[in-house]
Amino acid sequence: MKKIIIGLCVLGVAGYNSVASAGKKHNNRLDKHLRSIIMQNNLTGNPLLNRTVPDINSPQAQLGKDLFFSKSLGGDFDSACVACHHPSLGGGDNLSLPIGVEADDPDLLAVGRSNDLALNNPEGGPPVPRNAPTTFNVVAWDQFQFHDGRVESLAKTPGVNGADGSGIRTPDSALGVADPLAGNNLVQAQARFPVTSNEEMKGFDHTAYTNQTIRELLAGRLGGYGNEADALGADRLAIWLEKFQTALDRPDGTAEEIITEQNVSMVIAEYERSQAFVNTPWKKYIEGHKHAISTNAKRGAILFYSTKAVGGADCASCHQGDFFTDESFHNMAMPQIGPGKGDGIDGSKDFGRARETGLDADKFAFRTPSLINVEVTGPWSHAGAYTSLTAVVKHHLNPAQAIESYDASLLAQGDIRNLDKMTENTTEALDAESFFAQGEAPVLLNDMQVGFIVEFLQALTDPCTQDRACLSPWIPEVDEQNIDQLNARNREGDLL
Numbered sequence: 273m274k275k276i277i278i279g280l281c282v283l284g285v286a287g288y289n290s291v292a293s294a295g296k297k298h299n300n301r302l303d304k305h306l307r308s309i310i311m312q313n314n315l316t317g318n319p320l321l322n323r324t325v326p327d328i329n330s331p332q333a334q335l336g337k338d339l340f341f342s343k344s345l346g347g348d349f350d351s352a353c354v355a356c357h358h359p360s361l362g363g364g365d366n367l368s369l370p371i372g373v374e375a376d377d378p379d380l381l382a383v384g385r386s387n388d389l390a391l392n393n394p395e396g397g398p399p400v401p402r403n404a405p406t407t408f409n410v411v412a413w414d415q416f417q418f419h420d421g422r423v424e425s426l427a428k429t430p431g432v433n434g435a436d437g438s439g440i441r442t443p444d445s446a447l448g449v450a451d452p453l454a455g456n457n458l459v460q461a462q463a464r465f466p467v468t469s470n471e472e473m474k475g476f477d478h479t480a481y482t483n484q485t486i487r488e489l490l491a492g493r494l495g496g497y498g499n500e501a502d503a504l505g506a507d508r509l510a511i512w513l514e515k516f517q518t519a520l521d522r523p524d525g526t527a528e529e530i531i532t533e534q535n536v537s538m539v540i541a542e543y544e545r546s547q548a549f550v551n552t553p554w555k556k557y558i559e560g561h562k563h564a565i566s567t568n569a570k571r572g573a574i575l576f577y578s579t580k581a582v583g584g585a586d587c588a589s590c591h592q593g594d595f596f597t598d599e600s601f602h603n604m605a606m607p608q609i610g611p612g613k614g615d616g617i618d619g620s621k622d623f624g625r626a627r628e629t630g631l632d633a634d635k636f637a638f639r640t641p642s643l644i645n646v647e648v649t650g651p652w653s654h655a656g657a658y659t660s661l662t663a664v665v666k667h668h669l670n671p672a673q674a675i676e677s678y679d680a681s682l683l684a685q686g687d688i689r690n691l692d693k694m695t696e697n698t699t700e701a702l703d704a705e706s707f708f709a710q711g712e713a714p715v716l717l718n719d720m721q722v723g724f725i726v727e728f729l730q731a732l733t734d735p736c737t738q739d740r741a742c743l744s745p746w747i748p749e750v751d752e753q754n755i756d757q758l759n760a761r762n763r764e765g766d767l768l
């Protein structure tokens with residue numbers, strides 16, 4: 273009897289060993305396959321290689337942080353950049369569609385943030401038509417800012433649309449023409465626009481101001497000169513002046529000299545460009561740590577990079593390179609929810625890139641998003657229509673089916689406008705010159721394979737983005753006395 277038991281035990285161990293070694297062999301095969309994919313694609317895992325990233329502890333980035341959190345840049349003192357781009361919320365707001373001005377509680381971010389712009393928006397609901405992209409790693413974009421690329425580097429596309437090969441085009445200049453006030457880089461050029469949007473920051477008390485005069489008014493408000501010279505009070509003005517003097521190393525600079533709209537956007541951009549979060553398990557894996565990602569994530573990576581001809585999903589044809597984007601525009605027929613950009617007969621559509629170029633081929637096309645930290649930047653797609661990674665990946669595989677079975681009840685915001693027009697608007701995109709209409713057959717992957725891809729996407733998250741202590745250099749201490757500062761809380765009242 274004893275013998276038999278011992279015999280069984282030995283067999284059991286032997287059996288376990290052979291399963292383990294088969295697993296190890298399988299893993300070795302996956303590693304080998306991935307190694308060749310990594311070589312072929314010239315991947316380093318680091319999208320910020322050879323880029324200058326400002327230090328968050330530099331005086332300019334620190335001043336930029338204060339401005340990013342300041343309600344004084346909201347025309348009516350009730351919105352700030354951080355209302356839609358909080359580091360604790362993946363550099364976004366966790367909402368499908370953002371809410372800027374006239375929030376019922378301006379300090380309450382994410383789900384539960386509400387406003388009632390009844391006067392200007394009779395149907396209620398969030399009035400901003402597109403999802404807030406993350407500010408994380410904005411330093412890695414070379415060509416475009418915004419979903420439709422309306423801030424763009426002309427240096428990268430000389431000759432295109434008459435570009436002369438230098439400068440940055442913005443909504444303040446015509447297509448292909450450099451905006452002389454765009455500033456040093458794409459991020460600064462972008463940072464000059466949220467303050468000009470009524471719904472995002474400007475509010476409705478200053479509608480007579482132009483893009484440039486509102487920027488100058490706000491700089492004057494912080495500097496204590498111009499039309500709102502007295503808005504902040506002497507104490508606050510002294511604090512801002514000292515901060516600007518330190519950050520710009522101009523100890524004797526006067527407010528009028530150094531608190532300018534150009535310097536405001538410049539230091540905000542330094543803060544945003546310091547938000548580099550690229551230390552992902554995938555990077556570790558590429559650097560040689562074989563156990564940095566799971567076996568399923570490895571399977572997902574292989575599907576992600578392999579072409580359809582060999583049963584892959586060919587995701588990397590668009591989400592390419594270490595930043596996972598071709599910085600180009602594609603019509604993926606993502607569900608069009610929300611108010612739309614005013615396009616189409618009833619204004620409920622968003623023509624995307626075509627709004628800028630006027631080209632039919634660009635209709636409904638949006639910039640390929642980066643996938644670094646994608647796990648923490650939901651909801652996903654240009655209008656935030658998807659609330660799970662699985663759903664947005666599945667959309668890519670079979671958009672017609674995804675649109676047909678689209679479930680708006682999964683949205684955390686219940687008051688989104690034009691949901692009734694979603695199918696009609698999105699089907700028009702699908703029938704336009706979409707990626708799919710160009711003869712691209714849907715990819716047939718089973719649910720298990722989709723799960724592998726999602727696990728791979730989850731391996732693209734820098735753990736710092738989910739760690740409040742690690743993020744703390746990017747978030748000011750709460751200061752209840754500081755009337756400028758948006759002290760962000762969630763609906764449970766917890767500080768973000």
Ligand code: HEC
Pocket residue numbers: 340345351352353354355356357370371372373400402403404405406407410416417418419420459462463466467471472473540544
């Ligand atoms: C009401 C919400 C809201 C506020 C407030 C807001 N943003 Fe945004 N932000 C958005 C939305 C929505 C977009 C995308 C708009 C589009 O593509 O048409 C965006 C785009 C961006 C982008 C482009 C990122 C990319 O990948 O192209 C950056 C950077 C950014 N915002 C920074 C800022 C800064 C700086 C401020 C303050 C000066 C600010 N935002 C205020 C909602 C907001």
Ligand code: HEC
Pocket residue numbers: 576585586587588589590591601602603604605606638639640641642643646649651652653654655661664665668669707725
């Ligand atoms: C033809 C180019 C193309 C291919 C191929 C492609 N994507 Fe995309 N992807 C895009 C574009 C463009 C968007 C944004 C579309 C929009 O919002 O309207 C996007 C959006 C996404 C998003 C949402 C990101 C966010 O921040 O909202 C994820 C996740 C994603 N893609 C993953 C994948 C995966 C996984 C594959 C392979 C199964 C894939 N993509 C294949 C172009 C592509």
